[in-house]
Amino acid sequence: MAFTNILFALFILQLVLISLSSSIQAVSAAKSNLIFREYIGSQFKNVKFSDVPIPSNIEFHFILSFAIDYTASLSSPSPTNGKFNIFWDTNNLNPDEISAIKAMYPNVRVALSLGGAVVEGQDVYFQASSINSWISNAVSSLTNIIKQYNLDGIDIDYEQFQADPDTFAQCIGGLVSTLKQNGLISFASIAPFDNADVQSHYQALWKSHGELIDYVNFQFYAYDKGTTVSQFIDHFTEQTENYNGGKILASFISDGSGGLSPENGFFTACARLKSRGQLGGIFVWTADDSKELGFEYEKQALALLAIPH
Template structure:
């Protein structure tokens, strides 16, 4: 009897390790920080943005759009052109920032909200021709700029979710297979039409998508910490298995503002092992604020993720 009692605590300890793994081993925290740059033509340069050596840092050039660059832009069925501030964000400047910072990678984002005076629509003529044109035109841009990945930020659609899923999914798959890119992300937000397209893409091609840049700042201005956390858990469920990043908009015009509890929410997610990283829209606006929230974001992420 005495000898058997000695084995009970050991058995309980073993069961605890088997059934209750440590929070650290179950953690999905990341030190990934991402920032969109170049869409608003405010002369912001890569070199102006503070970069913490303790994070993985992705600049995301905004935007490449499959529209003509004329005064009245029109769809080109997958033939992408550059619509970011190339004077300040050129191929040589991409090379310079990556050479100076080994933790920096640079991607480009596709689509965005608008082009010219109208919306930037996802508007393929046919699936196969769009994929072929997109692979060709984007490979050229990515190689010219020595880029590492792409982000999908279409927000307006003239096609059904399955066509979007097929076109974008095959584009990402082909660019990865050809070793043109090493990562890909999507940037949905909480709108029925938008979500229907991105969730269709996720269900069919989630295995080739590395990050979900969910636009939490598209929720109402004045979002509280508890509301933000609820939204985060919902989107974590929608994009099940994905690395979902928390996000804010520099000017505080939507969602949970960086000075109203955003970092409190991120600390909570980090304590739960659910902080997949942080991204910001956008460096163009943050420039006037001295990039103070970028510094705060990276400090939080760099501390033993």
């Protein structure tokens, strides 16, 4: 009798384990394969990581804005040939805060963005005295920042250039390749927009080093403010062709100043792209402005991304 009871107990345990395994697989299957990314810190509006709504079932990237290869002097910052300094809100977005948000949310990754448009009212340009010297300086300076802040990736957001497309491609490609080979970053992204000079530089980078770029944060909000849903989808299709094989993310700007806004059909467009299997995810510029809106649109974006295909 005792032996029979043991066999019965083992049988029941086996059923429980099978049921538990099925439940785990179901939870795993429900996890979205899309990504959400948000730029943060460039406008010094005291926004914190913990202010932003973060779900548990979506890979979530914060992108610190910006690290710039300019002198740190805010009175007259000038190019430094690849020697990067921090120009984001370090009072609120510092190493301790990064460690805390990662401990709270295992699905959170933090990257830094390189470049940007302006610093202290001055235009930011990509410049390089030589390819080798720029890469050497960039690897050295960014290695220090990445280690200090426990970062996971980099984003390339240069928007103005005083170097030809091939030099840009070789410098950025060499930087990303070295940082990945050294185990310092696990992903890299680019943030182009529809401008002839900008596209020529990023297309050169994509052609020579596209295999190193994990995400394309295309700035769809740089299109006209009156963009319609159908125009947005056309733009998305065009950029999917330009960055063939890339993971293209849709985007909106929090203040509604350009492109297709959340109020006028952005989520409708994203839902259509998602239903076709074309949407890689969504990113937002920027948490600094979204804080004033209570992150209303981020919540809608996250809800859309969380729905399984």
